[in-house]
Amino acid sequence: MKQPLKISPSLLSADFGNLAEEARLAEKGGGHDLHLDIMDGHYCHNFSFGIDVIPAIKKSVKIPVVAHLEIDNPDVFIEDFFHAGSDMIVVQEDTCPHLPITIRNITGLGIKAGIGINPDRGFEKLEANPEILDRIDLLIIMAVYPGFGGQPFSPVTLPKIKTACRLRDQAGANFDIGVDGSVGKHTIPGIVRSGANYLIAGSSIFNGYDIIKNISAIKETAAGSIVI
Numbered sequence: 001m002k003q004p005l006k007i008s009p010s011l012l013s014a015d016f017g018n019l020a021e022e023a024r025l026a027e028k029g030g031g032h033d034l035h036l037d038i039m040d041g042h043y044c045h046n047f048s049f050g051i052d053v054i055p056a057i058k059k060s061v062k063i064p065v066v067a068h069l070e071i072d073n074p075d076v077f078i079e080d081f082f083h084a085g086s087d088m089i090v091v092q093e094d095t096c097p098h099l100p101i102t103i104r105n106i107t108g109l110g111i112k113a114g115i116g117i118n119p120d121r122g123f124e125k126l127e128a129n130p131e132i133l134d135r136i137d138l139l140i141i142m143a144v145y146p147g148f149g150g151q152p153f154s155p156v157t158l159p160k161i162k163t164a165c166r167l168r169d170q171a172g173a174n175f176d177i178g179v180d181g182s183v184g185k186h187t188i189p190g191i192v193r194s195g196a197n198y199l200i201a202g203s204s205i206f207n208g209y210d211i212i213k214n215i216s217a218i219k220e221t222a223a224g225s226i227v228i
C-alpha cells in the first residue's frame, strides 16, 4: 500500500436526527475526514444533504469535510460547495463532460478534488486526460451505484482497484485510492490487498451500537489485511 490507511465515515447512514453528535463520534473514533453524499433525486434515486448541511457539520468537527457530488451537472454547484466549506469535492466522472476543466475549477479554488467511477464505467477519461492524475487527491472506485447505503459489493471492484493503482504508479502520481460502498469486515481484506488505502464506510460504522468501536474494528481489519 503506497498511501497511509484512511477511514472516511459516510454520514448517509448516520442518525439524521443526531447528525452533529454522530459526526463528533466519527471524528473521535479516528475518522480521517467526513464523507457527505450529496444527492439530487435525478442522478441517483434519492435525496440526502443540501449545501447548508456542510457548514452545520463543520461547526461540530475539525476533520475535513468531503462533498461527494452524486448529482447531475455538478459544475454549476462547485463554487457553492466551496463557499459552504467543503475541504474536498468529489465528482462522478460520468457527470462531467469536460472532466479536466471540472477538476481544474475545483483545485483552482484551493481545495482538494476527487473523482468517483461507477461500477459500469472504466478509466477512459483518465487515460485520455492523464494530466488529471497529478491534480486529484482521491480516486474512488464505486463498489455500488450511488443512491443508498447498505447495497451489495460489486465484484468488478477489486480488479478496478488494481487498475487504478497501476495508472497512478505509472503516472508517478500520489492520490489516494478509495472504495465507496459496502466497505465492511467481509470486503475490507480484498479491498486493501488490491491496493486501496481510503475506505469510505457508512452502514458498517453508523448502523451499530458504537461508532467509535466500529471505526476501530474497521481499522484493525484493514491494518491486518495489508500485505507488506
Ligand code: DX5
Pocket (backbone or CB within 6 Å): 010, 011, 012, 013, 035, 037, 068, 070, 144, 145, 146, 147, 148, 149, 150, 151, 180, 181, 182, 183, 200, 201, 202, 203, 204
Ligand atoms: C452511495 C454512497 C456511499 C454510501 C455507502 O451513494 O456514495 O457513500 O454512504 O454506504 P455503505 O457503506 O452503507 O455501503
Ligand code: ZN
Pocket (backbone or CB within 6 Å): 010, 035, 036, 037, 068, 180, 200
Ligand atoms: Zn459517497
